[in-house]
Amino acid sequence: MYKAVVIGGSAGSFQVITRILNSLPKNFPLPVLLSLHRLKHVRSGFVEALSIKSAIEVVEPSDKDTIKPGKAYLAPSNYHMYIELNKKIALSTEEPVNHSRPSIDLTFETAAQAYRDKIVGIILSGANRDGAYGLQKLKQLGGLAIVQDPNECQVKTMTEASLKMTQVDHIFTTQQIINFLQSLK
Amino acid sequence: MSRYELGIVDIRSIIKLLDDVYNYDFKNHALTFFKRRVENFIKTQNLKDTEGFIQKIEKDRSFFEVFLKDICVETTEMFRDPSLWRLLKEDILPKNIVNNPNYKIWIPEVSSGEELFSLVIVLKKLRLLDKVQIIASSISDINLERIKAGIFDPKKIEVNDANFSRVFTDNSLSDYYTLKEDGAYWDISLIENVKLIKQNIIFDDYPKGIKMIIFRNQMIYCNQILQERYLKIMHYSLVPSGHLLIGNNEKIDYWNSDKDFVLISDTESIYKKKLS
Numbered sequence: 001m002y003k004a005v006v007i008g009g010s011a012g013s014f015q016v017i018t019r020i021l022n023s024l025p026k027n028f029p030l031p032v033l034l035s036l037h038r039l040k041h042v043r044s045g046f047v048e049a050l051s052i053k054s055a056i057e058v059v060e061p062s063d064k065d066t067i068k069p070g071k072a073y074l075a076p077s078n079y080h081m082y083i084e085l086n087k088k089i090a091l092s093t094e095e096p097v098n099h100s101r102p103s104i105d106l107t108f109e110t111a112a113q114a115y116r117d118k119i120v121g122i123i124l125s126g127a128n129r130d131g132a133y134g135l136q137k138l139k140q141l142g143g144l145a146i147v148q149d150p151n152e153c154q155v156k157t158m159t160e161a162s163l164k165m166t167q168v169d170h171i172f173t174t175q176q177i178i179n180f181l182q183s184l185k
Numbered sequence: 186m187s188r189y190e191l192g193i194v195d196i197r198s199i200i201k202l203l204d205d206v207y208n209y210d211f212k213n214h215a216l217t218f219f220k221r222r223v224e225n226f227i228k229t230q231n232l233k234d235t236e237g238f239i240q241k242i243e244k245d246r247s248f249f250e251v252f253l254k255d256i257c258v259e260t261t262e263m264f265r266d267p268s269l270w271r272l273l274k275e276d277i278l279p280k281n282i283v284n285n286p287n288y289k290i291w292i293p294e295v296s297s298g299e300e301l302f303s304l305v306i307v308l309k310k311l312r313l314l315d316k317v318q319i320i321a322s323s324i325s326d327i328n329l330e331r332i333k334a335g336i337f338d339p340k341k342i343e344v345n346d347a348n349f350s351r352v353f354t355d356n357s358l359s360d361y362y363t364l365k366e367d368g369a370y371w372d373i374s375l376i377e378n379v380k381l382i383k384q385n386i387i388f389d390d391y392p393k394g395i396k397m398i399i400f401r402n403q404m405i406y407c408n409q410i411l412q413e414r415y416l417k418i419m420h421y422s423l424v425p426s427g428h429l430l431i432g433n434n435e436k437i438d439y440w441n442s443d444k445d446f447v448l449i450s451d452t453e454s455i456y457k458k459k460l461s
Contacts, residue, residue, distance in 0.1 A: 041267070041347070062435060064412075082218070084216060091402075092258070
């Protein structure tokens with residue numbers, strides 16, 4: 001019943017993301033949209049690192065790429081990644097939001113508008129408040145809101161900010177997030 | 186943190202107004218982008234809603250100019266993607282300009298000017314600045330006036346300086362700008378021979394005989410129809426073998442585009458016009 005998963009993370013989320021990607025089956029039925037804070041002047045290496053053990057393909061999309069199931073899309077460095085209503089990627093070099101480009105808020109908000117109640121949004125460990133507004137928007141539009149258990153996060157700021165703004169559906173450990181995603185058909 | 190949100194009907198009526206009153210066609214801009222941009226404009230200009238926007242802009246030409254400046258996304262920084270600028274400096278520019286009189290470079294949307302100033306600084310360092318002709322266009326008068334005055338955003342200094350040092354190690358970017366009480370200013374002698382033109386290249390005339398076009402991260406704000414129109418114009422504008430530089434996560438992909446352009450650097454998104 002869900003059509004997409006969107007994940008936001010910052011400081012302390014890299015290992016969580018790799019664990020999640022490494023545990024997804026090769027035939028995972030949904031696209032995974034990743035908006036992760038990263039060094040803006042380092043363009044290469046990140047997608048390669050995430051790909052090492054991932055069964056699903058991880059790509060940095062080009063502008064206007066069509067989103068396909070069973071593939072992970074990593075927001076490229078120094079770009080915002082929007083999701084258009086026609087389920088295509090739109091990149092942007094507009095000003096940073098919450099000092100971030102990519103901004104998790106923007107990816108979440110536009111993905112929520114494109115997928116409405118057919119999306120799962122997950123906020124992971126991080127050191128600022130980015131993502132809190134986007135997750136609230138996603139929840140308001142009918143999506144399923146999940147936050148990584150702050151007790152498990154290397155840095156709690158981002159998950160706590162999200163929890164403060166939104167009555168989320170689940171507070172999950174990494175293992176619970178994995179179990180949940182594996183159960184999606 | 187709630188903000189005014191535009192619906193599809195609002196967007197349509199705004200696009201219609203801008204077309205009717207000012208002859209500017211925004212219907213082929215990327216939807217998410219245009220929506221967000223107008224929402225931000227309504228918020229920063231305290232216009233309250235679509236009605237407020239329409240009332241103010243339909244009677245006030247100078248306010249429309251402010252809108253045009255705002256719709257142009259500022260270039261993020263100087264020497265964005267330093268590896269591209271290294272390639273230009275070490276290979277493409279010297280190789281192509283030396284022994285090539287009348288080398289013309291065009292920047293079709295100069296926006297806040299960082300691509301232009303990065304280019305002229307590279308050319309100055311290569312001692313090639315007086316061997317080229319540079320044309321820079323924009324739809325925004327306000328942007329062009331700011332560039333002529335050398336104004337740039339001092340908030341960008343840190344990232345500008347860091348990027349410069351990834352391209353050049355023998356001097357610093359501060360050799361080319363001055364900090365004053367009211368802001369940061371480029372050395373405008375760098376652009377004294379640059380032609381700055383207000384134009385909307387989709388409707389107006391455009392320069393011909395161009396050997397290099399720099400149009401990075403501009404077509405990401407258009408839909409595929411407008412993108413193809415831009416690419417056709419740039420194809421006509423370029424001489425055979427002329428270079429087209431686009432953003433590093435953009436690609437040229439329209440029907441039969443491989444007959445028009447050939448990709449020569451995948452990592453830096455550099456294309457060449459094919460010999461016909």
